[in-house]
Amino acid sequence: MTSAPVTADGRVQSTDAIRQHFPALERRQAGRWVAYFDGPGGTQVPRMVTDAVTAYLLHHNANTHWAYPTSIETDAAIARARRAIADLLNARDDEIAFGQNMTSLTFHVARGIGRRLSVGDEIVVTELDHHANIAPWRALEAERGVTVRMVRMHPDTGQLDWDDLERSIGRRTRVVAIGAASNALGTITDVARVTRLAHAVGAIAFVDAVHYAPHQLVDVRAIGCDFLACSAYKFYGPHLGILYGTSERILEVDVPRLEPAPDTAPERLETGTQNHEGIVGAAAAVDFLASLGAGDTRRARLASAFEALHARGTALVTSMWNGLSAIRGVRVFGPPPSSPRTPTISFAVAGRSSTDVARELADRAVYASNGDFYAATVIERIGMAPDGVVRAGCACYTTQDEVDRLVAAVSEIARG
DSSP states (O other): OOSOSBOTTSOBOOHHHHHTTOGGGGOEETTEEOEEOBGGGOOOOOHHHHHHHHHHHHHTOOOSSOSSHHHHHHHHHHHHHHHHHHHHHTOOGGGEEEESOHHHHHHHHHHHHHTTOOTTOEEEEETTSOGGGTHHHHHHHHHHOOEEEEEOEETTTTEEOHHHHHHHOOTTEEEEEEESBOTTTOBBOOHHHHHHHHHHTTOEEEEEOTTTTTTSOOOHHHHOOSEEEEEGGGTTSOSOEEEEEOHHHHHHSOOOOOTTSOOSTTGGGOOSSOOHHHHHHHHHHHHHHHHTSOSSSHHHHHHHHHHHHHHHHHHHHHHHHHHHHTSTTEEEESOOTTSSBOSEEEEEETTSOHHHHHHHHHHTTEEOEEEOTTOHHHHHHTTOTTTOEEEEEOOTTOOHHHHHHHHHHHHHHHHO
């Protein structure tokens, strides 16, 4: 990567300039450039990230905490990565742990928290959540005899039922696990408000920010949560899970660990040898995002970049929503663009399976995912189980022309 996508006067460059950093966008199919709308399941990766991964593996590859140079270099690279992720989340270095993916990390933490729960204790989850933030807590019902309460969503708007949430949190609540944004509908939930409700009864607040983190700059201090999980491959990095936890919570959670392993924050949450190249790549993804903005610090540059990308994403998702909604036989789901949401829309075409629609889109060089995206309860509540929906998400490299292509392709498919 030779130049940052921010201009001399501090403005983020055009989407066309940003696209030059993504080799995947050079792919052609049926004579057309491929339009990637599959970002909610994993974005494409800029050269800055692949260069960082390659450089680590070729020149610094080693295990940690030994006295020779490549091991020392690996320790330093991991430390730099914790700093980069800490800047992304507005956290401290010792509050950032890495793992295989968000799901594995959530199971790990849930099991550790569960060791101190008893019969009659309660955990609150919601229908809006990805099952990676439901199943780990439900597992404790059988293991520990706790009760899991499921908060309802409004299927017509795709938003949380706040009255039901407030009724569900009480004196027996020990954990509230909540998604910051729905990966199926794009709904953004006020998790800072949820955290305040949880803490008012002494409960732990666990936030799933996997779908939120690529689109809104996370601020764990403002949210006030105890734990927050996200995934680097959703914001232009490699496949890697990230877990934030307050130092106090990290030290008190009774996670399974090997006796000789570090018992300090944050390493006590990390089991075995980590994915060092993935960690390095995740840091490079943060630096790529920061390079899209302007400011004196990495956090300031990230804030600048996210503000500009949010404005672009809002314009794109509004165009997509309006275009798809105007097609006869097409139904769109979730909150409208005027509500807090990510640039991700799920839709269905009458009389066509989600798989058929996704395949016909792919034939037109438009890549979109379909199914339930492990948000099975959401899909059931909106009446689209078991087939699911088609999902299209905008990323930093998405153009208006690609949105127009998507809408035109769906219109053709709907006409049959």
